Amino acid sequence: EAGVVQSPRYKIIEKKQPVAFWCNPISGHNTLYWYLQNLGQGPELLIRYENEEAVDDSQLPKDRFSAERLKGVDSTLKIQPAELGDSAVYLCASSLAGSDGYEQYFGPGTRLTVT
Amino acid sequence: AQKITQTQPGMFVQEKEAVTLDCTYDTSDPSYGLFWYKQPSSGEMIFLIYQGSYDQQNATEGRYSLNFQKARKSANLVISASQLGDSAMYFCAMILSGSARQLTFGSGTQLTVLP
Numbered sequence: 001e002a003g004v005v006q007s008p009r010y011k012i013i014e015k016k017q018p019v020a021f022w023c024n025p026i027s028g029h030n031t032l033y034w035y036l037q038n039l040g041q042g043p044e045l046l047i048r049y050e051n052e053e054a055v056d057d058s059q060l061p062k063d064r065f066s067a068e069r070l071k072g073v074d075s076t077l078k079i080q081p082a083e084l085g086d087s088a089v090y091l092c093a094s095s096l097a098g099s100d101g102y103e104q105y106f107g108p109g110t111r112l113t114v115t
Numbered sequence: 116a117q118k119i120t121q122t123q124p125g126m127f128v129q130e131k132e133a134v135t136l137d138c139t140y141d142t143s144d145p146s147y148g149l150f151w152y153k154q155p156s157s158g159e160m161i162f163l164i165y166q167g168s169y170d171q172q173n174a175t176e177g178r179y180s181l182n183f184q185k186a187r188k189s190a191n192l193v194i195s196a197s198q199l200g201d202s203a204m205y206f207c208a209m210i211l212s213g214s215a216r217q218l219t220f221g222s223g224t225q226l227t228v229l230p
Contacts, residue, residue, distance in 0.1 A: 042206050042220025106160035
């Protein structure tokens, strides 16, 4: 069974440029999460989807961050414009509905460097 | 609000010996789940073990066991017979049952296994 797929694995951009990350969850998982992980810290939730619906986006900085999950499968997280402080690892995870989120499976992450 | 504390930024252990990674948590909710994840240098978060707040017995998964002391609000991870491949960052995390399925992570412990 394929795991959570994320691309790109690494991205280097200049500040004020836009950037997008893509995530494909495990087949059959209709709950999808985007996390931000700063260096030396644990991941922090940005947004959670149940199918196509964003049910928890309270931690998403909506002035520059946006996300979508069309058709309730893969998802895209966008930053526009990027700032130096956005340099971090962006992790995507998925879990089965009805599992109460007890086991979230993570992708390898996208390491963003903003210069 | 829930909080996870990992007080050991770094730990060293000799190969084949056991090691305990500390985790304490804080929540007023009686129903919750506790997790340990491993994050190697490749970046992917790997699920190791889960303990529910109402579980009577400590969770075990192969060489991993969770020393759950509810009254002390601690959930320490014990790795027996350490292997070189165990060298990684280890995160303790908590989820409140029936909540927004948001995993709250600690700051992590960097474990290095010495040959």
